[in-house]
């Protein structure tokens with residue numbers, strides 16, 4: 542089989558990083574897509590070897606790449622052990638680390654242009670190589686040793702580039718300079734690197750947290766105001782961004798912290814303050830007896846509340862707001878009729894905010910506290 546790059550027509554786009562090519566902007570085709578490279582980080586003890594994950598993403602399918610790496614002196618990328626991903630698709634995997642490269646390492650892979658399954662799909666991150674990195678035995682705990690993406694390496698210069706498949710036949714390709722999102726680092730020590738918090742946003746009554754797993758974790762732990770809020774079992778691959786949404790958070794300022802657990806050791810935490818400015822109440826409209834479901838028993842409960850003897854069940858409602866099935870901020874016989882119509886005539890109930898509640902939306906819903914004007918001693922879970 543003919544080897545690697547020769548069998549593909551690869552044009553270098555205007556976004557290739559050579560300064561010479563910048564001067565050719567006027568005549569070169571523009572790079573048709575955004576493309577990015579990223580490398581995970583890890584922790585390791587002196588003398589230990591860890592895998593760093595090389596990831597790529599672009600707006601067009603990726604069919605090949607070259608990256609140029611420079612490592613801090615204590616790190617050695619093992620030339621023989623680079624693992625290309627996915628194993629069945631990478632047709633040619635090359636590594637250039639000759640002495641004249643002045644310590645840099647250039648590596649690349651070509652993924653077959655046909656079949657199409659063997660390109661890296663557009664728009665999502667792909668792990669394209671696992672790079673073993675050996676930490677020198679003389680490294681000191683607490684050191685941070687990084688692998689950098691470099692601009693050029695060797696003669697003729699090799700550059701960071703991603704080879705993109707062009708969308709129109711024949712299956713031509715174009716090389717683009719990728720944006721470096723993160724360089725990989727190894728923290729010398731026993732504990733994993735903490736996740737990096739990207740954002741913490743209050744959305745009405747919910748908190749939306751996002752973070753980046755800086756290495757592979759077995760578990761991720763989220764703390765709210767110093768108390769453990771939830772443990773998210775893994776595996777959690779080192780990746781770009783993970784989102785977690787916590788519903789029904791009380792109003793006020795909350796400190797959210799995230800840690801990662803790997804090999805039984807927990808990282809330090811990364812924290813962010815999030816302010817919930819609104820108060821929220823969870824109501825299950827129509828669930829007059831607060832048993833978690835809307836059925837005919839709720840219509841009976843509501844009628845008993847309205848017309849029953851003082852000893853009748855439901856005389857002391859757990860959540861009067863849940864009984865207001867038609868959203869008029871009163872509780873009367875019309876609500877019992879509304880519940881029956883909801884159950885047997887496909888009518889919608891109405892929430893305190895005026896929204897319709899069809900059968901598929903039936904359940905515990907958060908409403909802004911100011912809209913829930915009827916008492917609700919027991920908001921639904």
Ligand SMILES: [Ca+2]
Pocket residue numbers: 827828829830831832833834835836838839
């Ligand atoms: Ca019920």
Ligand SMILES: [Ca+2]
Pocket residue numbers: 864865866867868869870871872873875876
């Ligand atoms: Ca009502």
